[in-house]
Amino acid sequence: MGLRGLHQPPPREGGLERFDRTERWLHWVNATLVGVLVGTGAVLYWGDLASLVGRRALIKEIHVIAGLSLPIPFLLALPGRRGRALRRDLGALNRFSPDDFRWLRSRGADRSVRLGKFNPGQKLNSAFVAAALLTMLATGSVLKFFSPFPLSWRTGATFVHDWTALALGLAITGHILLAVGDPEALRGMVFGRVPAAWARRKRPRWHDDLTGGDVSAEPVGSATPGP
C-alpha cells in the first residue's frame, strides 16, 4: 500500500539529494544486521520459537557475530571525505532549534513550525537507538564473555539486555511503520533523493537551505540539463 511509491522509477535527476551513497549504505547494512539480531534474538528468547526452529547453537553463533559486527559499518562510513554528509547529518540530529521545541510541545500539531532536515521525533529516536545499540553491545558482550566478571554483572547484563531489546523492538516497529506511511521519505533512503514538493511541505527549512529559499529555483542536482 504505502510501498507503492517504490515501484516508480527512481528520481535520479529531479528532486533534492537527501542521503548520499555512504549514508544509504550505512543505513541498510546496519538495518540488515539489526534485522538478523532481532530475528535470532527472538528465537533465543522465546522457548517455543526456539524448539520450532531448532539449531539453537547455530542461531546463537549468528546472533553473537552480527552483534559484534555492529560497530564495523559505522567505523567504515564515518571517516574522511566519504563520511562528510553523514557527519553533517549527525550534527543536524544533535541540534534542536526553537522550532523543534515548539514541535515537541505541540506534539507535532503546530503547523507554523518550520522543520529542518529531521523532525525532533527523528532526532530523539536516533539518540535512543544509538544508545540502545551501544547498551546491547556492552551487555551482550558481558553475557558472551562472562567468565572474568562477577556473577552480579551477568545478572545485571541479562536484565538490561532483555528490557532494552523490548524497548528497541518497539522503536524499530514505529520507525518502520512511519517510513511505510511516508513513501516519499522512504524513497529518500532507498534512492537518495526526494521530490522538492515533499521537502517544501515537510522540511521547509531544509528545502530553503538547499534551494536558497526560492520556490521556483531549480532543485540542486539537476544543474546539468539532459539532452
Place this chain on the structure above:
Amino acid sequence: MDGTPVGRRVFLGLAAFGVSGILWGSKAAGFMERLLAPVAAKDGSGILGLLPIGRFRIYSIIGTLPSRATADWHLTVDGLAGAPYTIGWDELLALPSVELTKDFQCVTGWRVLQVKWKGVRLADVIARAAPQAGATAVEIESFDGAYTETLTLEQARRDDVIVAYELEGKPISAAHGGPVRLYVAPMYGYKSLKWLQRITLVAKPEPGYWEQQGYDVDAWIGKSNGRSDEPA
C-alpha cells in the same frame, strides 16, 4: 549549525544509564521479579508472559546444544556399587514416579515460579545400584561431554531431588536438558545437571564444572554463593 545539542545529551545519558545497568541491573532484576512475577503468573492473556521475567534462560557450557533421542539414551550407575547397572528410557519410566512443583532459581538471579517436574527419586536410582559402605557422594556426568556435578549421598537421598523426564507435563526438550536431567530443588540451578548420562558412587568426589570455577559445592538457595534468595 545552531541550536541546543540535545541529541548528544540524550544519547550520552541513555547510554550511561543502559551500560551502567550491568552494575545495578541485578538489584533491579530482583525487584522486578518480586513485583511482576506474581502478577504474570495470574495473567490469563499471556501478554505479561512475553516480558523478561520468570522465564528460563538456556545455558550450555559447550558451543552446541546436545540432544539425544530417547531410544539412544542410557543411564549408567556405577562406581562403589554392589550392583552397577545401565538402564534405557523405557526402564526409567517403569520405575515409581514422583511429581514435584517448585520454583527454579538460577544463581545468576532469574527464577521461574512453580515449575512442574515429573521423574524418579534420585534416592531410588542410587539404591538400585546397592552403594558400598565407603560411598559418600555421587559424581554426575552429562552427555554433553563436559558438564559434571556432585552431591553428597545425604543430599542425593532427599525427596526433592529427582531424575526428571517431564517438564510441565511434556517430555523435556533438548534445550531444557532432555530427555533426562537432574532437578535438585533446594539448590541453585547449576546443580540440576542437564543431559544426564552417568552417576558414579565415590568416596571423595571431584568438584563439578562450576565448582572448579569458584561456585559453592553446597549450593543451597539463599545460603550460598553470597546470595539471599528465598528457598524454592
